[in-house]
Amino acid sequence: MLMELDPSTRRTLRRALRNRNxxxxxxxxxxxxxxxxxxxxxxxxxxxxxxxxxxLLPPCPKYPFGTDFAGRDILSRVIWGARTSLIVSxxxxxxxxxxxxxxxxxxxYVGGWIDEVVTRIVDVMLSFPDILLALFVAAIxxxxxxxxxxxxxxxxxxxxxxxxxxxALQVKEMEYVEAARAxxxxxxxxxxxxxxxxxxxxxxxxxxLRTAASILTxxxxxFLGLGVQPPIPEWGQMMSDARTYLVTAPHVWxxxxxxxxxxxxxxxxLGDGLNDVLNPKMEV
Amino acid sequence: xxxxxxxxxxxxxxxxxxxRAVDGITLSLDRRETLAVVGESGSGKSTLALAVIGLxxxxxxxxxxxxxxxxxxxxxxxxEFRRLRGDRITIVFQEPMTALxxxxxxxxxxxxxxxxxxxxSEEEALSLAREWLSKVKVPGPEKVLNSYPHELSGxxxxxxxxxxxxxxxxxxxxxxxxxxxxxxxVQAQIxxxxxxxxxxxDASFIFITHNLGVAAAVGDRVAVMYAGKVxxxxxxxxxxxxxxxxxxxxxxxxxxxxxxxxxxPIPGTVPSLVNPPSGCRFHPRCPLADGxxxxxxxxxTEVEPGHWVACHxxxxxxxxxxxxxx
Numbered sequence: 001m002l003m004e005l006d007p008s009t010r011r012t013l014r015r016a017l018r019n020r021n022x023x024x025x026x027x028x029x030x031x032x033x034x035x036x037x038x039x040x041x042x043x044x045x046x047x048x049x050x051x052x053x054x055x056l057l058p059p060c061p062k063y064p065f066g067t068d069f070a071g072r073d074i075l076s077r078v079i080w081g082a083r084t085s086l087i088v089s090x091x092x093x094x095x096x097x098x099x100x101x102x103x104x105x106x107x108x109y110v111g112g113w114i115d116e117v118v119t120r121i122v123d124v125m126l127s128f129p130d131i132l133l134a135l136f137v138a139a140i141x142x143x144x145x146x147x148x149x150x151x152x153x154x155x156x157x158x159x160x161x162x163x164x165x166x167x168a169l170q171v172k173e174m175e176y177v178e179a180a181r182a183x184x185x186x187x188x189x190x191x192x193x194x195x196x197x198x199x200x201x202x203x204x205x206x207x208x209l210r211t212a213a214s215i216l217t218x219x220x221x222x223f224l225g226l227g228v229q230p231p232i233p234e235w236g237q238m239m240s241d242a243r244t245y246l247v248t249a250p251h252v253w254x255x256x257x258x259x260x261x262x263x264x265x266x267x268x269x270l271g272d273g274l275n276d277v278l279n280p281k282m283e284v
Numbered sequence: 285x286x287x288x289x290x291x292x293x294x295x296x297x298x299x300x301x302x303x304r305a306v307d308g309i310t311l312s313l314d315r316r317e318t319l320a321v322v323g324e325s326g327s328g329k330s331t332l333a334l335a336v337i338g339l340x341x342x343x344x345x346x347x348x349x350x351x352x353x354x355x356x357x358x359x360x361x362x363x364e365f366r367r368l369r370g371d372r373i374t375i376v377f378q379e380p381m382t383a384l385x386x387x388x389x390x391x392x393x394x395x396x397x398x399x400x401x402x403x404x405s406e407e408e409a410l411s412l413a414r415e416w417l418s419k420v421k422v423p424g425p426e427k428v429l430n431s432y433p434h435e436l437s438g439x440x441x442x443x444x445x446x447x448x449x450x451x452x453x454x455x456x457x458x459x460x461x462x463x464x465x466x467x468x469x470v471q472a473q474i475x476x477x478x479x480x481x482x483x484x485x486d487a488s489f490i491f492i493t494h495n496l497g498v499a500a501a502v503g504d505r506v507a508v509m510y511a512g513k514v515x516x517x518x519x520x521x522x523x524x525x526x527x528x529x530x531x532x533x534x535x536x537x538x539x540x541x542x543x544x545x546x547x548x549p550i551p552g553t554v555p556s557l558v559n560p561p562s563g564c565r566f567h568p569r570c571p572l573a574d575g576x577x578x579x580x581x582x583x584x585t586e587v588e589p590g591h592w593v594a595c596h597x598x599x600x601x602x603x604x605x606x607x608x609x610x
Contacts, residue, residue: 175377176383184371185396
């Protein structure tokens, strides 16, 4: 299959596969995605139904990760939690990326006072510490899966605007953009076919890193009770529930904690690796 | 006349003041004629090119008139101008390494030019592209069509850009220093190619260069620019055998020759366009300047049929006092 690609793509791919961060991060992310997608098939128990007689059991052959206060299987809840995190992080990052690309790209391309206004608004949004903006939104719109997605998307959005704007400002000055004008291309066509595709590399890297941050933020919101609501299994909320048994039943928070830690680590490694490979300074 | 530029002025308002990049240029171009515009950097030659194709930045102020195919370009609506660009007027830029979109193959780039301006199928577009790639002597046109810009050398990319500029049989092709960014050996090849293609197409060319040798290789007529103005224009033969303006003479002496002989640089530097010298703009650097040159601006006058000069020390004196300089 590699042979069908053109030489430069093949070279980039080969370099990507040689990168250790990408290999390790890729495996972790793939495992996380598979876990989320296949949750109904691989989870041994229903994550929402508990057996109160099995409440707070430590890890044992029947429940490899033990059970929580309601007697629900923690392994199953960790697996289903991956699905929740997967949905929240990818959907929110996707919304933020699409909106950020459009707003940032247009702002850079059009310039003038529109660019000025957009930049100021983004500056204001960026001046909030990360989770505060999401917290603010979540507090206003209330908890729930959709609202967490909106809150997390909104907190990612200004970063993508800024990155896209910077990247597009650079591409805008390239001679091929002027050349495109010289062959009679319309503004819309130049924007969509010259500016966007050439500005995307830093967005890809940042999207990966923001996915990690979004998983963490969503978990944080749920931990504070402003996120995904029970009975939907979610790592942050599982850890929140475990606060009461912090010492007496540590397995209740240890396993979702480890899952969260490894997943975030995986995305960060992947993002770092992509940065190494896609960074134009590494070319030639 | 295909193109008539009349008293064209292009200025920019900057923090330092008004920059008059092009300051009252009048020139005309016949069908199938090639005009080589020669000047140092900052002489306004590229601004002239961008004005003709309508790609000046929005901050530029344009006065005067540019008539092309009986249309006034300075007031043409952007939408209509867009239809001319790439079709009737094309341009080849200096830097072939960055003039192609890195995410498109050459085939897609050339196909897009065709489909932007013509009703036609993709197959027609690609076969025309293939035909033109072989006309510009690209080895293996089919392979080049499927290549991305970074897979081609600078000379090859410039050939692609030349092919693209001629593909739709334009009336006017502007070449803005098309060989300056290339290796010397490749430069010669490209110049030969351009000279060859000129006879095959129906287009007129404006060839912008800072190199008189290049102008000699491709131009029918040469216009010498200095600080936003045309100081001398004549046929190629006339300019090289009988240069009249002291600046033109200086440029000719500054070109190293294979036969040896001293290279004499022109003393001084190109003046600021914010605050240009009074009178003749060349007078601070001119060996022949006198009091009048500092006060009164010389007009471009026809001293011999087709030979125009803007110099007090030349005009009205036939071949002028300084002809022995060569």
